[in-house]
Amino acid sequence: MDIAYLRKILIEKGLKITPQRLIVLEAVKTLNNHPTADNVMVYIKNNHPNIAIGTIYNILDTFVEFGILRKVNTEKDIMRYDPILENHHHLYSGDSNRIEDYFDNDLDLFLKKYFTKKNIPGFEIENIKLQIKGKFKP
């Protein structure tokens, strides 16, 4: 992955560029199934065995805070991160931890229109995600 591209992401957010941040960012962008901190750790370990796990958590938190990543909602007590920022939805497997992205522009447009008309009393919507549970066919 192009380092200049990764650096640019950090610079745009006004974050200091450190080797650790570049490494974690590259990992998260490459690992695409909504990785956990541990997934990042394992991916990185061979080439960079001396990055502390605490640092990885630290960096992931910073990235969430600065809008480089989002946390994925799950029913497990392990945090997972999502590097894709365009609006999209998630397909959850009923019997494994697999989570895939689902893009649907038509649906997004419909929802936008729907909730412009029908507003929810006492609540101001910021964004809407579908949480689609089911089975991945083999």
Added chain:
Amino acid sequence: MDIAYLRKILIEKGLKITPQRLIVLEAVKTLNNHPTADNVMVYIKNNHPNIAIGTIYNILDTFVEFGILRKVNTEKDIMRYDPILENHHHLYSGDSNRIEDYFDNDLDLFLKKYFTKKNIPGFEIENIKLQIKGKFKP
């Protein structure tokens, strides 16, 4: 809350009726903001100080397994439980842990129709929940 009603829920699922299960069930049905195991614990403590926390986790798991409760998807590492089983959606506060239910029959019907026509390749849908993030107005 009517104990006969609580007993009936357990009997219908073929679960043994124990005092602990009735107590936890009553708590979960009463606490309505998607309680954590700890919320249940605190609620119960005064009247039943001798129920072990492990037992509460145990019972909550059993209830999830038997379809009496659902786990709520969150981006936190604390499990939360939802006693309402009719189809409904969730409103998430962007800046607190508040989660409220949102019912919308029209929308459910639309989604059902929409995904009957437009199917997702390689995926069989079991259910769809909207995860609506925003601000609760004061």
Added chain:
DNA sequence: TCTTATTTAAGAATTATTCTCAACTAAGAA
């Protein structure tokens, strides 16, 4: 009332995550 498979209490064990703090370093200033 007996029997047996289940369930519970208590607390130890586990595991993801956070915290602490000294050492280090990125990046702007001189």
Added chain:
DNA sequence: TTCTTAGTTGAGAATAATTCTTAAATAAGA
């Protein structure tokens, strides 16, 4: 370039939610 300083990192201890273990207790059918 070198200096300065706020911000970052490494290492490991601390925390907190959850799970596990085991002996004792109990629900429910015989």
